[in-house]
């Protein structure tokens with residue numbers, strides 16, 4: 001698919017910067033899960049965990065420290081190369097990384113896991129959530145569980161350049177079907193790089209829940225949070241891996257989490 005090939009190239013432009021940025025955060029002891037993930041994920045001791053869209057492996061390394069063995073999967077060859085390097089640098093042995101498009105991973109990978117994990121900034125890069133849901137079910141053991149923490153579709157509707165001025169103007173329709181095409185990538189753990197084509201899909205809360213439910217998962221909880229896990233521009237860092245705008249005193253959610261088990 002042309003959009004996925006284009007995203008692969010775009011994300012590859014910031015792999016090296018991400019590796020250096022996340023490694024620095026590990027070395028200065030500041031790379032941690034945010035407070036909601038810490039509270040909700042649960043005990044992973046003794047479990048096998050697969051992390052979808054793992055980027056350069058920083059969150060996979062956090063998982064590996066909590067579980068028996070962790071696997072990270074990402075589309076971009078350089079992300080996988082740097083993820084392996086990060087794990088080696090940090091002397092984390094119980095982790096491996098696989099290069100794959102999540103959209104065709106199901107056909108290529110038959111191993112089953114106790115948990116499937118998806119972190120911050122992931123699902124908007126995927127065009128087909130029903131297929132994503134089936135992939136998660138395919139990867140889970142019958143007593144396994146799924147957990148995601150990601151951006152809330154409501155904040156993803158707003159014009160990111162206006163939010164910093166307390167203006168909530170809808171730029172990306174909630175019911176939009178076509179992906180947004182951007183000429184830049186990164187900015188949260190790298191410089192923003194221009195001259196790419198990056199495609200991002202707006203998924204509704206119902207798309208997410210129905211993708212999981214229709215694939216045979218039972219929703220244990222769906223939680224919505226005011227704070228976000230990154231600064232889209234002009235938000236204040238609150239600590240615990242979370243950001244908010246002064247004016248957002250409960251007006252709209254910026255992140256959500258879901259935990260689901262096999263039905």
Ligand SMILES: C[S@@+](CC[C@H](N)C(=O)[O-])C[C@H]1O[C@@H](n2cnc3c(N)ncnc32)[C@H](O)[C@@H]1O
Pocket residue numbers: 004007011052053054055056059073074075076079100101102103119120121122125126
């Ligand atoms: C924002 S990052 C993931 C979040 C990660 N927690 C982080 O902070 O960097 C999004 C990741 O999705 C990956 N990605 C995008 N489309 C993908 C696809 N179709 N299959 C697998 N990975 C994909 C990108 O390469 C990128 O590493």
